[in-house]
Amino acid sequence: MSGVDGDALLSLERVRKYFSTSSRRLLRRPTSHVQAVDDVSLDVRRGETLGLVGESGCGKSTLAACIVGLHELTSGRILFEGTQISGLSRRRLRPFRRQVQMIFQDPYASLNPRKRVGTLVGDPLRIHGVGNEREIRARVHDLLSLVGLSPEHFNRFPHEFSGGQRQRIGVARALALSPKLVVADEPVSALDVSIQAQVINLLDDLQDELELTYVFIAHDLGVVRHVSDRIAVMYLGRIVELAPAEALYAGPVHPYTEALLSAVPIPDPELSARRERIVLQGDVPSPIDPPSGCRFHPRCRYATEICTRETPALLEHGSGRLAACHHPLDRGVVAARASGGARL
Numbered sequence: 001m002s003g004v005d006g007d008a009l010l011s012l013e014r015v016r017k018y019f020s021t022s023s024r025r026l027l028r029r030p031t032s033h034v035q036a037v038d039d040v041s042l043d044v045r046r047g048e049t050l051g052l053v054g055e056s057g058c059g060k061s062t063l064a065a066c067i068v069g070l071h072e073l074t075s076g077r078i079l080f081e082g083t084q085i086s087g088l089s090r091r092r093l094r095p096f097r098r099q100v101q102m103i104f105q106d107p108y109a110s111l112n113p114r115k116r117v118g119t120l121v122g123d124p125l126r127i128h129g130v131g132n133e134r135e136i137r138a139r140v141h142d143l144l145s146l147v148g149l150s151p152e153h154f155n156r157f158p159h160e161f162s163g164g165q166r167q168r169i170g171v172a173r174a175l176a177l178s179p180k181l182v183v184a185d186e187p188v189s190a191l192d193v194s195i196q197a198q199v200i201n202l203l204d205d206l207q208d209e210l211e212l213t214y215v216f217i218a219h220d221l222g223v224v225r226h227v228s229d230r231i232a233v234m235y236l237g238r239i240v241e242l243a244p245a246e247a248l249y250a251g252p253v254h255p256y257t258e259a260l261l262s263a264v265p266i267p268d269p270e271l272s273a274r275r276e277r278i279v280l281q282g283d284v285p286s287p288i289d290p291p292s293g294c295r296f297h298p299r300c301r302y303a304t305e306i307c308t309r310e311t312p313a314l315l316e317h318g319s320g321r322l323a324a325c326h327h328p329l330d331r332g333v334v335a336a337r338a339s340g341g342a343r344l
Helices: 060-067 090-099 117-127 133-146 151-155 163-175 193-210 221-227 245-250 255-262 269-274 305-309 333-340
Strands: 008-020 033-045 049-053 075-080 100-103 181-185 213-218 230-235 238-244
Touching: 008 060, 008 213, 033 049, 033 060, 033 213, 033 230, 033 238, 049 060, 049 221, 060 181, 060 213, 090 100, 100 163, 117 133, 117 151, 117 163, 133 151, 133 163, 163 193, 193 213, 193 221, 213 221, 221 245, 230 245, 230 255, 238 245, 238 255
Parallel strands: 049 213, 049 230, 100 181, 181 213
Antiparallel strands: 008 033, 008 075, 230 238
């Protein structure tokens, strides 16, 4: 983790991304929508690592694709250094793409197997017209050294490398244009545990050396804790809690975060045996037809009648913490139940 100066590099304002499902015109059924990202607002501060966590299908990767411009927003705004970049044409978006790059989840699928490493890492430079071939080759050699690979790997193909080495190639490609913001979409989830630590340490070192800002997406809360300054928790397309990393682990405010943290392994067997393991009942509801009110209420053990009717706002809970819950855990569950009605 690096120091944070509080200046917002990236701002998301009420971002929504819906995907239309195929309509059955012959039966005159209306087209439904997958609400992948629904009303997300947050800032990414310059120099920080913002962790984004949640179960599979909660909208993390879709939100990442929206940030880097791979998806056009359904509604809302994205601002980079105060300038709105959502809705821009491809030509006008081109300078922004140099400032925001992405590291993809699968190092096996994200690299073209027919291209050599030198071409893969140098392509961003060629596309944006940065330097001649001699300068590009020198830049690629520097990038390979920067991520812990040898310049001798320049002419090799991706299949000649291990998973960790391939992800290093992906990191080098993302850094080719000297971006300010890097969106890492589960960059270590496809790697062995021993290799995960090496890649995480590499990203941490690069952040300090190059003054990078990260959005780090993962479903492993244990990994996110060690790399993040702040953590945003997503559930079914919405942010349900946002807090400094250590504060969130010390005491979650949202019941969903509480359940996620209860599943994080503890190396001490005695502490692990005494800790309550919260098992969420049922499956994540469909984003095509999400529940009314609080989207987590069908699986929440603290839910009351108000949770089924009213959507909770993302409110301040002190010390930079935000949570969207009618019964936040920091206020006491008993008092919340009394104000909200009978438990469901």
